Amino acid sequence: METGRPSLTTGRIAGIDFGSKRVGIALSDETRQFALPKGVLKNDVDLFSQFQTFCKENSVVLVVMGESRNYKGKENKIMEAAREFAEKIKQELQQQLIY
Structure with a gap:
């Protein structure tokens, strides 16, 4: 049955290291064998x-x-x-999230 969500067997995984001033972002490769840091975002209204x-x-x-x-x-x-940000990801991005 189709749920409207992307398949979890394909696509990339993003990792978040949430901090009060900065948020680290990592991204898996397409095969999900490894992840690399992709950058740091400022924890502000644009996050x-x-x-x-x-x-x-x-x-x-x-x-x-x-x-x-x-x-x-x-x-x-x-x-x-961090919890509030995680909830916003689940609700507004409709992303699967492991916390």
């Missing part, structure tokens, strides 16, 4: 639109985003903003 453009230009079908924790394994102060 979401820049990431959206990046996803479209690179045929991203899955986003992987790490949790932000302190040295004791507890959530740190940036975790709430």
Whole structure:
């Protein structure tokens, strides 16, 4: 049954390292054998639109985003903003997201 979403067996995977000032972006190769850093985006009002453009230009079908924790394994102060960004990706980009 077709769901309207792209197949997860093809397409690239984007990785996000979310920070309060900058957000690191990585991208898998087409065969998903490895990923390389692709750049750093400024964490400002343009972040979401820049990431959206990046996803479209690179045929991203899955986003992987790490949790932000302190040295004791507890959530740190940036975790709430990271969660909000992850939700926006899922809702507005309709991307599969592993968090």
